[in-house]
Amino acid sequence: MxxxxxxxxFAGYFLAIIIYFVTTAFKAQSFFRxxxxxxxxxxxxxxxxxFERWFIAKRPPFVGMYESIIFFSWAICLVYLVMQRRKxxxxxxxxxxxxxxxxxxxxxxxxxxxxxxxxxxxxxxLVIHATSYFIGYAGMAISFLASMRYLFQKSLNSPLALDLDxxxxxxxxxxxxxxxxxxxxGSVWAKLAWGAYWSWDPKETWALISWSVYAxxxxxxxxxxxxxxxxxxxxxxxxxxxxxxFFGVNYLFKGLHSYx
Amino acid sequence: MIIxxxxxxxxxxxxxxxxKWLSSIKTAVIILSLxxxxxxSGTFIPQGLADxxxxxxxxxxAYHLLRFFGFTDIYHSWWFIVLLILLWCSIFICTLKRLKxxxxxxxxxxxxxxxxxxxxxxxxxxxxxxxxxFMIIYEKHNQDTYIDTDNKFKTLNFKIYLDDFxxxxxxxxxxxHKQAQExxxxxxxxxxxxxxxGYSFYQASYGRDNFNGMGKYKALSQPLKLAESLGRRPVSWxxxxxxxxxxxxxxxxxxxxxxxxxxxxxxxxxxxxLYLKRYIDN
Numbered sequence: 317m318x319x320x321x322x323x324x325x326f327a328g329y330f331l332a333i334i335i336y337f338v339t340t341a342f343k344a345q346s347f348f349r350x351x352x353x354x355x356x357x358x359x360x361x362x363x364x365x366x367f368e369r370w371f372i373a374k375r376p377p378f379v380g381m382y383e384s385i386i387f388f389s390w391a392i393c394l395v396y397l398v399m400q401r402r403k404x405x406x407x408x409x410x411x412x413x414x415x416x417x418x419x420x421x422x423x424x425x426x427x428x429x430x431x432x433x434x435x436x437x438x439x440x441x442l443v444i445h446a447t448s449y450f451i452g453y454a455g456m457a458i459s460f461l462a463s464m465r466y467l468f469q470k471s472l473n474s475p476l477a478l479d480l481d482x483x484x485x486x487x488x489x490x491x492x493x494x495x496x497x498x499x500x501x502g503s504v505w506a507k508l509a510w511g512a513y514w515s516w517d518p519k520e521t522w523a524l525i526s527w528s529v530y531a532x533x534x535x536x537x538x539x540x541x542x543x544x545x546x547x548x549x550x551x552x553x554x555x556x557x558x559x560x561x562f563f564g565v566n567y568l569f570k571g572l573h574s575y576x
Numbered sequence: 577m578i579i580x581x582x583x584x585x586x587x588x589x590x591x592x593x594x595x596k597w598l599s600s601i602k603t604a605v606i607i608l609s610l611x612x613x614x615x616x617s618g619t620f621i622p623q624g625l626a627d628x629x630x631x632x633x634x635x636x637x638a639y640h641l642l643r644f645f646g647f648t649d650i651y652h653s654w655w656f657i658v659l660l661i662l663l664w665c666s667i668f669i670c671t672l673k674r675l676k677x678x679x680x681x682x683x684x685x686x687x688x689x690x691x692x693x694x695x696x697x698x699x700x701x702x703x704x705x706x707x708x709x710f711m712i713i714y715e716k717h718n719q720d721t722y723i724d725t726d727n728k729f730k731t732l733n734f735k736i737y738l739d740d741f742x743x744x745x746x747x748x749x750x751x752x753h754k755q756a757q758e759x760x761x762x763x764x765x766x767x768x769x770x771x772x773x774g775y776s777f778y779q780a781s782y783g784r785d786n787f788n789g790m791g792k793y794k795a796l797s798q799p800l801k802l803a804e805s806l807g808r809r810p811v812s813w814x815x816x817x818x819x820x821x822x823x824x825x826x827x828x829x830x831x832x833x834x835x836x837x838x839x840x841x842x843x844x845x846x847x848x849x850l851y852l853k854r855y856i857d858n
Contacts, residue, residue, distance in 0.1 A: 438766070438767065439767045489843045490843070492839065492843060493836070493839045493840050493843050493844065496835060496836055496839050497836055500832040500835065500836060503828075503832070504829070504832070507825065508767050508768075508769070509766065509767050509778075510778065510818070511708070511769065511776060511778040511780075511818045511820040512708070512820065512822075513702075513822075513825065513828055514699070516615075516618065516623070516651045518619040521615050521616070521618065521619050522616075522619065524615065525612050525615055525616055528608055528611070528612050529612065531608065532605055532608060532609065535601055535604070535605060536605065539601050540601065565619075569619060
């Protein structure tokens with residue numbers, strides 16, 4: 317299939333990184349707007365690619381590693397753009413666009429042929445389950461970037477550090493409901509497709525583990541006043557669990573969720 | 577009622593101590609962390625394999641140790657279930673405590689945790705009362721027997737007749753009979769099970785001619801016995817249906833709705849601004 321749209325998006329995100337660097341290096345704040353406009357145009361092209369693939373494949377484009385990475389990076393850009401309108405997400409612009417470019421670069425090395433969907437998966441639940449998970453994981457990914465940037469700050473009491481700490485927490489509260497919707501709709505779907513709402517499949521188990529780690533994070537943060545370093549480390553652990561659920565499980569274990 | 581419940585807990589010193597221990601968030605987090613670790617180890621240690629498979633992978637003392645502590649079937653081991661019950665009690669007492677202090681502002685939190693309690697209770701119902709098995713029906717034949725996961729034959733009080741199996745769409749047209757009377761005519765498809773009298777039948781597999789067994793249903797791997805018990809006919813399609821009876825499901829669905837509702841209310845509708853403002857000011 318035609319890859320023009322995704323190439324435009326890739327080039328655009330790359331250009332945005334360069335302009336973000338210029339903005340930071342020369343403290344030329346007016347450039348930031350230009351970079352954001354280019355980023356947005358790339359996102360539109362990225363979106364067009366996903367819809368084109370959806371149309372050509374005649375099924376939602378969340379099947380296999382290639383489509384998952386394309387959609388995951390799309391969801392990250394979506395959450396970032398939404399967030400940027402309201403919150404000051406500037407300190408994340410470089411690490412975020414860099415991650416997106418790396419993901420798209422990695423995806424371009426993968427097999428991009430369109431694979432058919434196995435009968436057990438043909439359901440509307442796929443769209444709800446996968447979309448909530450991709451958006452939830454995207455939010456958690458950005459939160460992870462914020463926590464990592466926070467941990468690499470020289471002073472953990474600077475206004476920037478406090479902003480990052482706060483941002484990572486806000487993103488967890490934004491993403492956690494999506495993770496919950498994804499987990500529960502996945503369970504309902506498993507009941508419909510395989511007859512059991514829970515079978516301790518490695519994918520399910522690790523999804524539950526990730527969810528539980530974030531539940532611990534929220535309780536510690538909201539009730540035990542965890543902030544700063546401790547919270548950031550726990551958030552990093554949470555996202556490592558997400559990465560393991562998303563990629564690790566498929567490479568290490570055999571399970572029902574073999575299509576990713 | 578809540579005050580009564582709490583004062584009841586105060587009546588006995590021992591119970592009081594346990595309740596106090598369970599009422600702290602710290603305890604809840606410790607129990608949840610243990611559940612997380614146990615769940616994770618269950619993905620690395622293969623679960624529910626045959627003895628010889630474990631012997632091949634581990635040395636004998638290691639295998640016996642794993643087996644003794646339930647690590648070969650963690651999710652059904654007594655200590656894992658005890659952990660889940662402790663988690664349930666901890667959530668229950670913490671939620672009661674929340675209600676005591678400020679019921680109106682705690683509503684989303686209470687809904688969320690009530691959802692979790694109902695899900696866990698539903699899981700217990702599934703564990704105790706649930707049944708699961710597998711049945712094969714040859715085309716133009718009746719069937720009322722299935723094999724459960726313990727390899728026991730079980731009989732339904734109705735018969736299922738396979739009118740037609742379509743390979744192309746992977747679906748079975750079936751008719752349910754009870755005492756020679758037609759009750760229901762339905763098509764079973766993937767993602768569209770047939771439900772009748774608390775039983776659900778899922779399209780699981782299909783084949784032609786003899787049936788050679790399937791994974792966990794070991795009794796089915798004896799073709800002769802199977803052919804006798806199921807009345808095999810040569811050269812005909814059969815459909816494989818997963819048979820499930822699970823009275824825990826309504827609880828779990830109800831819990832899911834409350835859980836999602838509570839979490840959405842908590843993080844999207846209740847203003848976090850106050851907390852965050854205080855936090856940023858620090």
